[in-house]
Amino acid sequence: MIIGVPKEIKPNENRVGLTPSAVAEFVHHGHEVLVQRGAGEGSGISDGEFIAAGARIVDKAEDVFEAAQMIIKVKEPQQKEIEMLREGQIIYTYLHLAPDRPQTLGLMEKGVVAIAYETIEVDGKLPLLEPMSEVAGKMASIMAAYYLAKPYGGRGVLAGGVTGVHSAKFVIIGGGTAGLNAAKVAAGMGASVYVLDINAERLRYLEDVLPKNCQMIMSNRMNIEEEIKDADAVIGTVLIPGAKTPKLIRYDMLKTMKRGAVIVDVSIDQGGCVETSRPTTHQDPVFEVEGVLHYCVANMPGAYARTSTFALVNATLPFGLIIADLGWREAARRYIPIAKGINVAYGKITCKPVAEAHGLEFVSVDKLLQ
Missing domain, CATH: 3.40.50.720 (NAD(P)-binding Rossmann-like Domain)
Incomplete structure (x- = not known):
């Protein structure tokens, strides 16, 4: 799978979706990783460190979104980023959709598979949050x-x-x-x-x-x-x-x-x-x-970006590797925590609290996987 890591564009968001060691893990699993130039600067990570770990540096966010099959971010996609998404593309990040109707409708319209860090649940806990x-x-x-x-x-x-x-x-x-x-x-x-x-x-x-x-x-x-x-x-x-x-x-x-x-x-x-x-x-x-x-x-943790980036990626990497290795459908079939993380898929809301917050139809992940 081609993994894309764009530079965050939310104001004063200095975290980045992957660290060099995480890039190396994706590459070891046979995936290709594209990182936008300068994406790690706010967390004190140079392009050279990403290159040494096996990533390919690309100049523009458009290059990342166009080529990648899975986008790994930190914060919810901004409007400009939503416009670059395409049907079937996986976006793996914090989403916080319940209070954000425009983002919810945008992800539905684009037909992406949106997997939220904050709803991946293991034994009643939220390890990515x-x-x-x-x-x-x-x-x-x-x-x-x-x-x-x-x-x-x-x-x-x-x-x-x-x-x-x-x-x-x-x-x-x-x-x-x-x-x-x-x-x-x-x-x-x-x-x-x-x-x-x-x-x-x-x-x-x-x-x-x-x-x-x-x-x-x-x-x-x-x-x-x-x-x-x-x-x-x-x-x-x-x-x-x-x-x-x-x-x-x-x-x-x-x-x-x-x-x-x-x-x-x-x-x-x-x-x-x-x-x-x-x-x-x-x-x-x-x-x-x-x-x-x-x-x-x-985005409070963005102020302490280096600490936050490394802590976040420690938590998100294992699930990200499963999604990349198996594809989102098989990952959701085999791993209930990942199924719980899927909030939107192909125009359907698959997280019940999000559907209730916006008065929209809820479709279970299980139904989509049939």
């Missing part, structure tokens, strides 16, 4: 602490406080991978951390692994309302695989919060868990509503 959730969770607490500084619009509260002065209160909604890592960093800075989750068993686990300046609270509407009233920072990390994120913080709740408090909505890729959230970029990351700063960057 977890490494980026780690990065985003750790970043969330760093960004919250940064924007709490008065010059950046915050309350002027230091996360860890100092002797004789209260530390900041960090409220983390969602105790999954991102929430756990956000709590670790916030606790490490000395903040008072409160983690809310709907799963009592998960809260027991978090109680065991997190330090003593972290408290676990059952998540429900009343508890969220109470905890955010005196919070200095609120970090939303809620995730329902493949589906739009529920709005757990409503507009009217912002009026009860402290002026200069900070919200970091890590869930923004799936629509955000805050009613007032909207996607922002690393160039213009924050905005204010009712005196509360919102940080809603839709």
